[in-house]
Amino acid sequence: MRYIFILLVFINFSLGQDPNGQDLDPCSDPLIKLAETKGIKAIPLKDMVRFQRLMKACQRAGGTEQIKQLHRKDWDRDYKKARTMASWTSTHAMCVFVSFIYFFAGKALATVPS
Amino acid sequence: MGESLVGQPKISVDLGIGFYEPTLSGFDDNQSVQFPTKGFFNRNMMINWGIYYEFFNNARIGYNSFTSYDIGKNILLLNSEAIFRRSLIYRMFPIETYFRWRPKIELNFTLAPIWGRGRIEMDTTPGDKTEDWNFFINSFGGNPDPVEDMGATDVMISDWIGYSSMLGFRYYISSRMAVDLKGGFMNNSYKNDKWRIQRQPVTGPTMKIDKLPIFSLKFVYGIR
Structure with a gap:
């Protein structure tokens, strides 16, 4: 009985909501703004559930287009950064490719030999 | 939270499976010890996990481990019916370069030195362990009865080095999550006379694990 009581108290606290935050616009939350400016990967792992x-x-709340833009910008950001190889990385890739072909050929x- | 967080995941972890086809004739063709029957799970499939760090534009460095397991009960030895466990661990230290071919598709190129380790453990009857281990090791050939006394740890180990090269295809499900398919080869300089038990050199099973095609399928999660 005692453990059930402790569990209920724990659940009560863990599901409690901050009444001050209820009236805020979720689309203006600092986490959403951070994701918009720096990308989704800038969100710390511990905040991912809250971010979702x-x-x-x-x-x-009507911000469907804003969320779509957030995702689109993230894809664009990743794609632009990684679509061309930088410096020595193309040489490395070529070495791997040649060794791969050489092995399987x-x-x-x-x-x-007989 | 600076500019460094923009773009690809800087740190990512992955978990998946690997496939290859070694020839473990030391186990499969053994005349003295009846090892577990070879099958897909104990020969061709490996558990694969890794962690990577993007240290340069379009380049990652990390650690990746492929492990093949085999477990058998009631392995009949001289005095006891032993529990046998065998693992082959291919520990890779890859340098991976990549580029995004399409917004959700990445092609990657991996070169990795390998530090491989073979490990054989057996649970035998305590009073007969030296005889049982000698019987077991004699089944692989080499000098007869190499073990003089056993300690508390009943395990024989072998280390080797090698290298691997792989081409990969990664599909991003979201900016953090991806599925990665790789194919390539690995070459291991394994020698069956380089095993050791209780610091005593012994001959281990004959295994052909050089020039092996290898494939992996894994799920990747970008931590940050």
């Missing part, structure tokens, strides 16, 4: 809830709340074409 905020996005849903923002969509319900050898597997397919090489014969055991």
Whole structure:
């Protein structure tokens, strides 16, 4: 009985809501703003659940287009940064590719000397 | 929270499975010890996990481990029916370069040195462990009865080095999550006379694990 009581108290506290935050616009939350300016990966892992809830709340509050833009900008940001290889990385990629071809061509074409 | 967080995940973890096809004739063709029957799960499939850090534009460095397991009960030895556990761990230290071919599709190129480790454990009857281990090791050939006394840890180990090269295809489900498919090869300089038990060199099972094609499928999560 005692453990059930403690569990109920714990659940009560963990599901408690901040009455001061209820009237705020979820689309203007600092986490949403951070994701818009720096990208979704700038959100700390510990805030990810809250961020997901905020996005849903923002969509319900009419911010569907804002959330779509947030995701689109994130994809664009990642794509622009990684679509061309920088400095020595293309040489590395070429070495890997050549070794890959050499190995599998050898597997397919090489014969055991008699 | 600076500019460094923009773009690809800087730190990512991944978990998945790997596939390859080694020839473990030391186990499969053993005349003295009846090892577990070879199958897809104990020969061809490996558990694969890793952690990567993006240290340069379009380049990651990290650690990636492929582990193949085999477990058998009631392995009949000289005096006891032992529980046998075997693992082959291919510990890779990859340098991976990549580019995004499409917004959600990445092609990546991996070169990795390998520090491999083979590990054989057995639970035998305490009073007969030296005889049982000698019987077990003799089944692989080499000098007869190499073990003189056993300690508390019943395990034989072998280390080797190698290298691997892989091409990969990664599909981003979201900016943090992705599925990664890789294919390539690995070359291991394994020698069956380089095993050790209780610091005593012994001969281990014959295994052909060089020039092996290898494939992996894993789920990637970007931490930040």
